[in-house]
Amino acid sequence: MGTTQSGILGGRLPLGEYESNFADLHPPLDKHEALVASDRCYFCHDAPCMAACPTSIDIPLFIRQISTGNPIGSAKTIFDQNILGGMCARVCPTETLCEQACVRNTAEERPVEIGRLQRYATDVAMRENKQFYTRAETSGRKVAVVGAGPAGLAAAHRLAVKGHDVVVYDARPKSGGLNEYGIAAYKSVDDFAQKEVDYVLSIGGIEVRNGQALGRDFTLADLSEQYDAVFLGLGLAGVNALRLEGENAAGVDDAVDFIAALRQSKTKADIPVGRRVVVLGGGMTAIDAAVQAKLLGAEEVTICYRRGKEHMNASEFEQDLAASKGVTIRHWLQPKRIAEKDGKVAGIELEYTTLEEGKLTATGETGIIAADQIFKAIGQSFLGAGLGALQLEGGRIVADAEGRTSIDNVWAGGDCVLGGEDLTVSAVAMGRDAAESINRVFAAAAPRATAVA
């Protein structure tokens, strides 16, 4: 038996329900389903889906390889461009990327299921632990990668392939970054993020040092001194604060911590959740927190966003997913004050907003939603300790198209970079491209081989 008691409690559901609630959101395609789905691909010339993919995977080719019974070849096509193609297949908002560009939308408003097909092929290869890459002859160069998230792993892998030795530093106990800590549990079941890290690292030549934080255990200057090049894939480690009355009351929590805790929990029953939950924000983090609160047995979950539906960063699909799980999404409401009782959250006062001449303005009208837990999902921030003189702008690292920063031999990629897209797949592309850039610099500086008669 579960419980509907007020307060923030674990075990709200009967034990068996957790497993089904947190099962794979999109179950994998079996072989027959994959063949049927792959048959729908038209093998477009200069395909729009490929252009829409931040990592430029040759989508028509990998789908054709599936359709001809060659999932291993298909996986190689994917990994050639995106070594984290397995996770991207699970978490990419394909409805706004490749699948949005699919020409099938024009014909019948139903794209080829590119994401699920990508998962099919990568699952086959990873299940067989099929390794496609061998390291080039060792170059003698050493590169430090800071952050074992999507950008860092992609960079490390590509550098290792090129024959360079890589040391990856990560502040967390486990590698994977957002893939391990920042994604809803139902999108990455069966410890997939760690399996993928192992798969990526099996290329060899990559040493990972977990529990090592930039600015605490070492500085960028230290790395610059010890290594031939440095890649920064730091992500966004901070969270924005509300700066409101009552923010310190018990029960006001960061959505990212809640999401991380859920991912690290085996049973999910041990993760406490309120009976009435309010989530503040309009992005994927807000949706992930709200949906999972509901799946944990919260009676009432409300997302409050200070702008309209059309302004939400969460995709249409994610919004529909939340609605289907019973989450209420309310727009044009901004938090004003958190009501507390005995040091605990009792509710939240919100103020209606409107757009006046393009500017968000409070109308003065307020209302209160009773709540015993409030999740903040109003954005993450870059924590830049230990970076020395590295040039920042708008709180992010400035880097060019190849990932070169203001300091020689320091590259950066992923969410920590100005213009980063808050997408796993974009981070992978940036890490990969920075690795290529580093490799080019090494190659240009390498002493030419002397011909011996």
Next chain:
Amino acid sequence: MADLRNNFVGIKSPNPFWLASAPPTDKAYNVERAFKAGWGGVVWKTLGEEGPPVVNVNGPRYGAIWGADRRLLGLNNIELITDRDLYVNLREMKQVKMNWPDRALIASIMVPCEEEAWKAILPLVEETGADGIELNFGCPHGMSERGMGAAVGQVPEYIEMVVRWCKQYTRMPVITKLTPNITDIRKPARAAKAGGTDAVSLINTINSIVSVDLDNFAPNPAVGGKGTHGGYCGPAVKPIALNMVAEIARDPETYGLPISGIGGITTWRDAAEFLALGAGNVQVCTAAMTYGFKIVQEMISGLSDWMDAKGHRNLDDITGRAVPNVTDWQYLNLNYIAKAKIDQDACIKCGRCHIACEDTSHQAITQFVNGVRHFEVMEDECVGCNLCVNVCPVENCITMEELPAGTLDQRTGKPVDPNYANWTTHPNNPMARQAAE
């Protein structure tokens, strides 16, 4: 309501859809089910001579190729003629014919190429009340190794001889079933006619190996690690069958000889096409073996509704209607000029027309116009080949538009000549002759 009643060489059936001689017509149980489902007639699975029946392999008898979603496109088989006792078959045929007097029941027969053998079996078949016989000169495997089936069908002299015996020893109409495993289908048809056949039916199955098992390096279907060629049928063979039917229908020597069309007929539309090319009725097998007997309901209603929509009252209104439009290449009008046209509203921008034309044809379709992805036909390069129409995944998105006489063909820089002119009169043809006055 269109009248679908069929009278084929005097054999009447309520509709032109017969089941071909094959596994679905091997015994009373199946045939009763077929008639209940609405089939107009059946050609009973081929009877052999009296005595111990043939035996079949006990491993796989069928192989296949598939299209999208495992839709069966082609089937092959290595099954032989009926492996049941002759008298069991005859008894059942008699009973079924009594139960279904309005349906056509034809006996397919294959016995050794000896007069006595045919003389012996024909009275037995006649006694069942069967409406006619079909001579199996087509079976391409097993029986042909024993001098029967296709081994007869590939020698026009044998065909003529056997048909003559049959016409001599039975009053039943004789339908001669032809094998496609021959260079010129008109030769066996002419021979059958010379022997006095009432009709021909075609095509029988085509020699084939459907696939090779790449783990065991054996053809499919493999029986104990070895395979043999089978008879190919199903939707994939329809174009071959249509051509062979048309060849016989338009051959002056066999013109007017009734044809029962066979080969990949799966829908009413397929059937209508065979009728238009000169078939008096059609026979179906693979479609039934894929989907069951119920598909005849779609065939009947589809044919009837199409005939109603087009004002065709009965089968005679459509049979052979396309035959006058089948001609030799040399008579095609070289002054007919068409250009592809892409409907930009229907275009989904897959780019297949462009890459097909660019890589393999005439470089006549754009990919970008003013830097925007845009597929458009360049009339000054287009030869009107129709490849883009065929590769486009959207029906009617690309169409071939005839250039009216007098308009400028941008490719040649000359106006379209209104006069019909073919290769026989073309100046580049060393054999050119003056057009007949």
